[in-house]
Amino acid sequence: MMYVVGHKNPDSDSICSAIALAYFLDAFPARLGELNPESQFILKRFGLMEPELIKTAKGKELFLVDHAEKSQNLDDFDKGKLIGIIDHHKIGISTTEPIIYLSKPVGSTASVISELYFRGILDIIGGKNKELKADIAGVLLSAILSDTLLFKSPTATPLDKELAEKLADIAGISDITAYGMEMLTAKSTVGKMTPEEILHIDYKPFDMSGKKVGIGQAEVIDMSEVASKKEAIQNLIDEMIEKEGYDMVLFLVTDIMKEGSEVLVAGNKSSFETAFELKLDGKSVFIDGLMSRKKQVVPPLEKYYSN
Amino acid sequence: MMYVVGHKNPDSDSICSAIALAYFLDAFPARLGELNPESQFILKRFGLMEPELIKTAKGKELFLVDHAEKSQNLDDFDKGKLIGIIDHHKIGISTTEPIIYLSKPVGSTASVISELYFRGILDIIGGKNKELKADIAGVLLSAILSDTLLFKSPTATPLDKELAEKLADIAGISDITAYGMEMLTAKSTVGKMTPEEILHIDYKPFDMSGKKVGIGQAEVIDMSEVASKKEAIQNLIDEMIEKEGYDMVLFLVTDIMKEGSEVLVAGNKSSFETAFELKLDGKSVFIDGLMSRKKQVVPPLEKYYSN
Structure with a gap:
């Protein structure tokens, strides 16, 4: 039996894309971890069940969404x-062996799936061109809004916006921005979370030229939500350097409204400074315009470690 | 400027797919090596120019066709x-960074491009839905026939055949099989080639879990074409083991009509025997049904070397 599954520490794009693609592939949607508050809000809003938690790949056919790295899937x-x-x-x-692979540099995996739907070409990746119902349209829309931070992220493209508008029509969402703010506010229960929980909202380990690098990210509507917990998060990532064989661990607190991130740095400070061409005063720095781990944090680090 | 380019030691799929995709992307078709006799026959048959030979990636935007391995591209x-x-x-x-990636487990890269054309969806990979002219249809058809060995290869799918028929209509080829045999016969100028030339008709180096493995393949309509040159080819691959740091080099003489390959083995014999679960009597073995390097040779070797 085939399972459609997103990455570990699933974000909303991983959860929603798994649900939607599984629908078109007649497969099971699956997840590799607990839902974050935003994903919980989305599924509740559109009346959909959580994907099944899977713990082993044994005996399963797997169709991955929203990641293409083994380290982000099951052991x-x-x-x-x-x-x-x-x-x-x-x-x-x-x-x-050859597999089906479709990837595009757009704002979300949900955008790639939605484009296949609206073009009536889901069969090119083995899916069926079934009718898109309001609930599936709603989760795809939510995933686009979440991953592009309401189209503010540098990863957002005109295609994401165009698809979101079509999805909103089907989902019965008349004001995308109002819905998006509602969703992001639901996500920002960061204020009620413990430092450990905040660190793992969206945490990913990477293998960079043989070095282990961890990057976590939390998005807030207001920095004050996490102000009192930053020191504890810094201590947690410092501890990961000592105990878990990491070369560097970063934690990004991304302020959606200010459109920038405070980056907490653990591990080799000078490597970070070289990779990002800046000087750290202490263990953290606010970088204006930094919104995307994928587009703005991973590439300079990959480049740094490969040299 | 963007170049569309296939792999080193280009086969007809690499050459023809580069030409066709460059047409749809408004880019330049390029090649990384000399055309084999089959590709020469195809371009002459449809009156198309050779793609440009490129020797450096510096300053170029690259769109790859028919391979997804750095070792098969420019140094x-x-x-x-x-x-x-x-x-x-x-x-x-x-x-x-994220890129455009579309891969499907079908018989040829030309099939993937042709499907995008006939569905009118070339724009999903950044192309234009231009009209397909007879010459471009002809090279796409030829690439499908070449890579699937007239649909006899285990990599061939019903989609390849369906697309080939549509392409043949546009290209003005009324009898696909007759054209295919003509093309394969043109390819089989193997009889006139030196052992060195035969070895490099379609030779690819692979990195398998850090070990260097080489696999060459020549397709013949009749084994007698190469009978007198097998010993010399064996000597050449034995020499590559000694001088070029290879762990194993294989050379496949594939008999298209008999639907099987004689495999010449150089390097660690017992590794080969373990990977393919057979016993070698001497340095070569005929394996019935073995037609595809990609589907039947690379996977067991990858598996063997990863253990």
């Missing part, structure tokens, strides 16, 4: 059979 | 900017 990933990937990230996986 | 590949990949092979590349 026994190789025990499963990889059928395909729909994604919008860099390529970080190798296979021993 | 200074990283100096170029990778824009996208259209392919039907395994994934063996990693990137630092």
Whole structure:
């Protein structure tokens, strides 16, 4: 049986894209971890069930969404059979056989799936051109809004916006911005979370030229939500450097309204400074315009570590 | 400026797909090596020019066809900017940024491009839905026939055949099989080639879990074409083991009509025997039904070397 699954520490794009693509592929939607508050809000809003939590790849056919890196999937990933990937990230996986792979540099995986739907070409990746119902349209819309931070992220493209408008029509959402703010506010229950929970809202480990690098991100509507917890988060990532074999761990507190991120740095400070061409005063820095881990944080680090 | 380019030691799919995709992308078709006799026959038959030979990636935007491995592209590949990949092979590349990637487990890269054309969806990979002229249809058809060995290869799918029939209509080819045999016969000038030339008709180096493995393939309509040159080819691949740091080099003489391949083995014999679960009597073995390097040779070797 085939499972459509997003990455570990799933964000809304991983959850919503798994649900939508599984619908078109007649497969099971799955997840590799707990839902964040935003994803919980979205599924409740559109009356959909949580994807099934899976713990092993053994005996499963897998169709990945929203990632193309083994380290972001199950530890026994190789025990499963990889059928395909729909994604919008860099390529970080190798296979021993040809698979279905469609990736585009757009704002979300949900955008890639939605484009296939609106063009009536889901069959090119093995899906069926079934009718899109309001609930599936709603989760796809939500995933686009979430991953593009209401189209403010540098990863957002005109296509994302165009697709979101069509999805909103089907989902019965008349004011996209109002819905998006409602969703982002639901996400920003950061204020009630413990530092550990905040760190793991959206945390991803990367293998960069053999070095282990971790990057977490939390998005807030107002920095004050996390102000009192920053020191504790810094201590947690410092501890990861000491105990978990990381070379560098970064934590981004992204202020959606100010359109920038405070970056907490653990590990080799001078590596960070070289990669980002700046000087740290202490252990953190606010970088104006920095919104996207994928587009603005991973590439300079990959480049730095490969040299 | 953007160049569409196939792999080193280009086969007809690499050459024809580069020409066709460059047409739809308004880019330049390029090649990384000399045309084999089959590709020469195809371009002459449809009156098209050879793609430009390029020797550096510096300053170029690159769109890859028919491969997704750096080792099969230019040595200074990283100096170029990778824009996208259209392919039907395994994934063996990693990137630092998201790119356009479309790969499907079908018989040829030309099939993937043709499907985009007939569906009118070339724009999903950044192309234009221009009219397909007879010459471009002809080279796409030829690439499908070449890569699927007239649909006899285990990599061939019903889609390849369906697309080939539509392309034949546009190209003005009334009898696909007759044209295919004519093309394969043109390819089989193997009899007039030197052992060195035969070895390099379609030779690819692979990085398998850090070990260097080479696999060459020549397709013949009759084994007698190469009978007198097998010993010399064996000597050449034995020499590559000694001098070029290879762990294993294989050379496949594929008999299209008998639907099987004689495999010449150089390097660690017992590794080959373990990977293919057979016993070698001497340095070569005929394997019935073995037609595809990609589907039947690379996967067991990748699996063997990863253990």
